[in-house]
Amino acid sequence: MKIPFVNLGKQYLNLKGEILSKFDEISKKGEYILGSELEKFESEFSKFCETKYSVGLGNGSDGLTFSLLYFNIKKGDEVLIPVNSFVATAWTVANVGAKPVFIDVSDDYNMDTESIEKNINSKTKAIIPVHLTGNISKIDKILNIAKKYNLKTIEDSAQAIGAKYNNKKAGSFGNVASFSLHPLKNLHVSGDGGIITTNNKNIYRFMKKVRNHGLKNRDELEFWGYNSRLDNIQAAIGRIKLKYINRWNNRFRKIASYYSKELKDIVTTPIINEKSTPVFHRYIIQSKYRDKLKNFLFNKGIDTRINYPIPLHLHKASKYLNYKKGDFPNAEQQSKNILSLPIYNELSDNQVDYVVKSVKEFYKYL
Ligand SMILES: Cc1ncc(COP(=O)(O)O)c(C=O)c1O
Structure with a gap:
């Protein structure tokens, strides 16, 4: 697939x-x-x-x-x-x-x-x-x-x-x-x-x-x-x-809640404040094996992204601001572990299932 x-x-x-x-x-x-x-x-x-x-x-x-x-x-x-x-x-x-x-x-x-x-x-x-x-x-x-x-x-x-x-x-x-x-x-x-x-x-x-x-x-x-x-x-x-955005956003939420239900015990799933109703423009997990997992999913035909691999203070363009590595420990740590899974209205239930099964398979044979 x-x-x-x-x-x-x-x-x-x-x-x-x-x-x-x-x-x-x-x-x-x-x-x-x-x-x-x-x-x-x-x-x-x-x-x-x-x-x-x-x-x-x-x-x-x-x-x-x-x-x-x-x-x-x-x-x-x-x-x-x-x-x-x-x-x-x-x-x-x-x-x-x-x-x-x-x-x-x-x-x-x-x-x-x-x-x-x-x-x-x-x-x-x-x-x-x-x-x-x-x-x-x-x-x-x-x-x-x-x-x-x-x-x-x-x-x-x-x-x-x-x-x-x-x-x-x-x-x-x-x-x-x-x-x-x-x-x-x-x-x-x-x-x-x-x-x-x-x-x-x-x-x-x-x-x-x-x-x-x-x-x-x-x-x-x-x-x-x-x-x-x-x-x-x-x-x-x-x-x-x-005209369709509410319907699409509901589909994003449905996929996200399925991902979270299935994956919460093996990876870090999104943490949502109780006052917030998100639209899951991105669905981000964290894994300490992120790069291996990304590669494994790629070989299974699943395209993933990293949003974002470089925190803003570590870009070359930010150099003049005189920040250094270690200044923002949370963002720096997250940037090493985060991985965005595919999420969009047009993803079928079978595809969503395939993503879940593939992440589980990676952890099974780790
Ligand atoms: C968080 C954030 N801010 C600003 C922008 C800039 O939007 P645009 O690409 O439409 O200029 C984007 C998207 O690209 C974004 O994701």
Whole structure:
């Protein structure tokens, strides 16, 4: 049996009729940029996330960058981020000239809330909790700390569409949140894409301008902005998929709970806070035989990944920040043991069973 890590082609084939007919409709009108599909997607997306506003962008990284720009975060400022994330969380901070200050993670792979306060000083301006794997960070504690020290909270919800904490949706907690619509995300478009959510009208207005060069209308430029609009065709694809996302996320949860039930005695399975309802963008196990297990599964036709093999402070790009090996023991330890198993809506029960049996087989003959 062959089990790819993701199967984007299969999802496309399931939705091909709907996608191609929208493509045809939009192409005939020639309504490619800032069209009605984008407006509808934005209003449906904010309804889904239970926020007042959303604004479609070229990618999720720009959502983080633009949020930092809105808060005028710049050289001399510091921003707190978890040390285990996709690199985009860190480079957006560096990109506006500020210093990324890393925080170790706890056993749920998210920012360790106990380590936050000792990293706050007069230069600290914002905190970016990342809801890694679609499991919301301990956001109640983070918001309390942000309030106490007057910090802005920018949720990196790139992996967390539909995830909940205390029954509230990802993207509805911080001052602003950024989602990625990249093809590896639970809800994705056919290429790059992103969208921010906020309840703040001024942030909403800023985002609409900054994504469109800084123009306040067709002819008048208010400030130097960027070109980062979500294409109308991509928004239409997002709208089609938004209809299915709850069903897909339930399938992710079902597969995850089956993996956990079957594997909990032989590997470390995901630890979920009781207030959190995750969407399992990734299903990560830990094994001290990780590399051997990865290889064994590969030879069985099962593709796995490591999210992420290098904690942010150990990348060459982070060298100037003067961190060293040993500074973040949890993230460093996890990076040696973590392995992401395939998880997506299109995985069949037989395939899920095959993954479970193969992991068990590895441990039997170890
Ligand atoms: C945690 C996290 N933050 C930010 C991003 C950046 O999103 P994008 O690739 O859409 O720019 C991603 C995904 O790629 C991500 O996983």
